Amino acid sequence: MLNKNNLIKIGLIMVTGIVLAILNATLGRYQLRILNLAGIYIVLGLSLNLINGFTGLFSLGHAGFMAVGAYASALLTMSPAQKSVNFFVKPIVPFLANIEIGFLPAIIIGGVVAAIVGAVLAAPILRLKDDYLAIATLGFGEIIRVVFTNTQSLTNGALGLKGLPSYTNTGYTWTIVIITIAFMFSLRRSSYGKAFMAIREDEIAAESMGIDLFKHKLLAFTIGSFFAGVGGALLAHLMGTIDPLMFRFLMTFNILLIVVLGGIGSISGTIISAIIVTISMEWLRFLDGPIDLGFAVIHSVPGMRMVLFSLLLMIVILYYQHGLMGQDEITLEFVKEKLKRFKKKEA
Amino acid sequence: MSILRTDSITMKFGGLTAVSELSLNIPTNGIVGLIGPNGAGKTTIFNMITGVYTPTTGNIIFDKIDITGMKSHLITKNGIARTFQNIRLFKDLTVLDNVMIANHLRLKSNIISSVLRTPDYRKKEGHILKKSILLLEQTGLIEYKDDKASSLPYGKQRKLEIARALATEPKLLLLDEPAAGMNPQESIELMEFVKEIRDAFDLSVLMIEHHMQVIMGVCEKIYVLDYGVNIAEGNPEEIQNNPKVIEAYLGVDE
Numbered sequence: 001m002l003n004k005n006n007l008i009k010i011g012l013i014m015v016t017g018i019v020l021a022i023l024n025a026t027l028g029r030y031q032l033r034i035l036n037l038a039g040i041y042i043v044l045g046l047s048l049n050l051i052n053g054f055t056g057l058f059s060l061g062h063a064g065f066m067a068v069g070a071y072a073s074a075l076l077t078m079s080p081a082q083k084s085v086n087f088f089v090k091p092i093v094p095f096l097a098n099i100e101i102g103f104l105p106a107i108i109i110g111g112v113v114a115a116i117v118g119a120v121l122a123a124p125i126l127r128l129k130d131d132y133l134a135i136a137t138l139g140f141g142e143i144i145r146v147v148f149t150n151t152q153s154l155t156n157g158a159l160g161l162k163g164l165p166s167y168t169n170t171g172y173t174w175t176i177v178i179i180t181i182a183f184m185f186s187l188r189r190s191s192y193g194k195a196f197m198a199i200r201e202d203e204i205a206a207e208s209m210g211i212d213l214f215k216h217k218l219l220a221f222t223i224g225s226f227f228a229g230v231g232g233a234l235l236a237h238l239m240g241t242i243d244p245l246m247f248r249f250l251m252t253f254n255i256l257l258i259v260v261l262g263g264i265g266s267i268s269g270t271i272i273s274a275i276i277v278t279i280s281m282e283w284l285r286f287l288d289g290p291i292d293l294g295f296a297v298i299h300s301v302p303g304m305r306m307v308l309f310s311l312l313l314m315i316v317i318l319y320y321q322h323g324l325m326g327q328d329e330i331t332l333e334f335v336k337e338k339l340k341r342f343k344k345k346e347a
Numbered sequence: 348m349s350i351l352r353t354d355s356i357t358m359k360f361g362g363l364t365a366v367s368e369l370s371l372n373i374p375t376n377g378i379v380g381l382i383g384p385n386g387a388g389k390t391t392i393f394n395m396i397t398g399v400y401t402p403t404t405g406n407i408i409f410d411k412i413d414i415t416g417m418k419s420h421l422i423t424k425n426g427i428a429r430t431f432q433n434i435r436l437f438k439d440l441t442v443l444d445n446v447m448i449a450n451h452l453r454l455k456s457n458i459i460s461s462v463l464r465t466p467d468y469r470k471k472e473g474h475i476l477k478k479s480i481l482l483l484e485q486t487g488l489i490e491y492k493d494d495k496a497s498s499l500p501y502g503k504q505r506k507l508e509i510a511r512a513l514a515t516e517p518k519l520l521l522l523d524e525p526a527a528g529m530n531p532q533e534s535i536e537l538m539e540f541v542k543e544i545r546d547a548f549d550l551s552v553l554m555i556e557h558h559m560q561v562i563m564g565v566c567e568k569i570y571v572l573d574y575g576v577n578i579a580e581g582n583p584e585e586i587q588n589n590p591k592v593i594e595a596y597l598g599v600d601e
Binding site: 187190191192194197198201202206210211327 | 461
C-alpha cells in the first residue's frame with residue numbers, strides 16, 4: 001500500500017492542507033470568500049468535465065442541478081424560525097417546516113437529490129446526440145429554474161431563501177474539493193472511466209465492444225449531477241441567500257468556460273482554470289466601473305468583465321481548442337518526465 | 348454444426364430492399380466469405396447480425412439463441428464481435444486502453460468498488476491487464492502498447508481493431524473488409540493472421556472482402572450477393588466458375 005507514489009500523494013495532500021490552513025489563518029474575509037468560491041468552482045468544473053469531457057455528452061443544464069442541490073440543502077439546514085420568516089407569502093409545506101439538520105448530511109442529501117433529478121431527466125433524452133442533447137439539457141436547466149420560481153410553498157418562489165446559516169468554510173469546501181479530485185482521478189483510471197472515454201471517442205465502436213451506452217451515459221450524468229448538487233449546496237451556504245435567478249444559464253456558462261479554458265477532458269486543467277477564472281472574475285471587477293481611457297470615459301457598464309470572458313472563450317475556441325492542458329494531466333509521471341528533460345538540458 | 352444461422356432475413360429501408368430473404372449458415376470454426384459488388388448489402392447484413400438494424404422479417408439464430416432485434420452490446424456479450432469497414436478505433440486512447448476497454452463487458456465489478464479500488468476490483472483489473480498484454484503479444488502489437496491508437500500505421504490499426512474485437516472473447520468474428528487499403532504483401536500476411544486467430548482463439552469467422560486473392564485463399568465457403576439477393580454459394584472453386592457470379596462482377600457478354 002505505502003509505496004513511493006502513495007507517499008508522495010499523501011505528502012501532496014498534507015502540503016495542500018497546511019497551505020490552506022495558513023491561508024485560512026492569514027487571509028481577510030473577502031479573500032477567504034474567493035478561496036472558497038475557487039474551491040466550489042473546482043467541484044462544479046470537475047462535475048461538468050465528467051459529463052462533457054470524459055463521456056462527451058454536451059450538457060448545458062448544469063445550473064439546474066446545482067439549484068436542486070442548493071435548495072435541497074438550504075431547506076434542511078435553515079432553522080424553523082428562519083423558514084417561517086422567509087415564507088410569508090405562503091407557508092412552507094409542513095414536512096419541511098420543522099426539519100433542521102447538520103451541514104454535512106445536508107450537502108450529501110443535496111447531492112443525492114440532484115443526482116436523482118439528473119437521472120430522471122436524463123433518462124429519456126440520452127439517446128440524443130451533440131447539439132440536440134445540448135438544447136434538451138439547456139431546456140431542462142431552465143425548466144428547473146422556472147419550476148422553482150413557481151413552487152411558492154416549497155422554494156419560496158422568486159423571493160428566494162434568505163438568511164441561510166453560513167456554514168461553508170475553508171475546511172468543508174477544500175475537503176470536498178480534495179475528495180472530488182481523488183474521485184475523478186480514480187474514476188478515470190478505472191474500467192468505467194475508460195468505458196466513458198470510449199463512448200466519447202466513438203459511440204458505435206463502444207457499443208459493439210459490449211458497452212451498454214444507456215447505462216454508462218446515465219451513470220456519468222448521475223454522478224455529474226451529484227457533484228453539481230454538492231457544489232450548489234456549498235455555494236448556497238457561502239452566499240447566504242439563494243433565488244432562482246442565481247441559477248440562470250449564465251451560471252452554466254461560467255462553469256463551461258472553466259472546463260473549456262482548462263482543456264475539455266483534463267482534470268488538472270479544470271482545477272487550474274477554475275482557480276484562475278474565479279480570481280480574475282474578482283480582480284477584473286474594475287472593468288464594471290467607469291473606465292477612463294485618457295481621451296474618453298466609458299460609463300460604468302455592469303457585466304463588462306463578462307464581455308472579456310466571452311472574448312477569451314471565443315479566442316480559445318478559434319485558435320486554441322485544446323485549452324490549457326488538452327487532455328493531459330499533471331501527474332507524478334508528467335512531472336518526473338519534465339524534470340528529466342530539465343536535467344538533461346542543464347547537463 | 349453451425350454457429351450462426353439466418354432464416355431468410357430481409358431488410359427494407361422504406362421502399363428499398365437492401366437484403367432479401369437471405370439464409371446464411373456459418374459452420375463452427377469455419378471461415379466464411381461474403382462477397383458482392385458495391386451496394387450489394389454486405390455491410391447491412393453485418394449490421395443486422397450485430398443488432399445495429401433489426402431485420403424487417405426473418406430470424407437470426409446464434410449459438411442456439413435467437414438474437415433477432417437484440418441490442419448491440421448484448422449481442423457482443425453473447426459472443427459476436429466485429430471490425431468496421433472504416434476503422435473505428437478509440438483514437439485518442441492508447442493501444443493498451445483500446446484492448447482493455449473491450450474487456451469492460453466481462454468485468455463483474457460495480458462502479459463504487461472500481462472507484463474505491465477495492466482488493467477485489469484490483470485483482471480483476473490485474474487479470475484484465477495481463478490478458479490484454481498477452482493478446483497484444485499474440486497479435487504482435489505489444490511494442491505499440493503505450494502509443495495513441497491514431498498514431499499507428501494503417502495496417503497496424505486494422506490489426507488493432509481485430510485485437511480489440513478478440514478481447515471481447517467472441518465465438519464469431521465479423522471482419523468488414525480487413526484487407527482494404529493493404530498492399531499484396533500485407534494481404535497475404537492478413538490471410539495467415541486470420542487463419543492463425545481462428546485456430547488460436549477457437550472461433551468462427553465471417554468476412555466481407557473485395558480482395559479476391561484473400562477471399563479465395565482463406566475462405567472455406569463463400570456467399571455471393573448482388574442487389575441484396577444471394578446469387579451463389581459454395582467453395583472457392585465453385586464460385587470462380589459460377590456464370591452468375593461472373594455476370595454480376597463483369598456484366599453479360601452480348
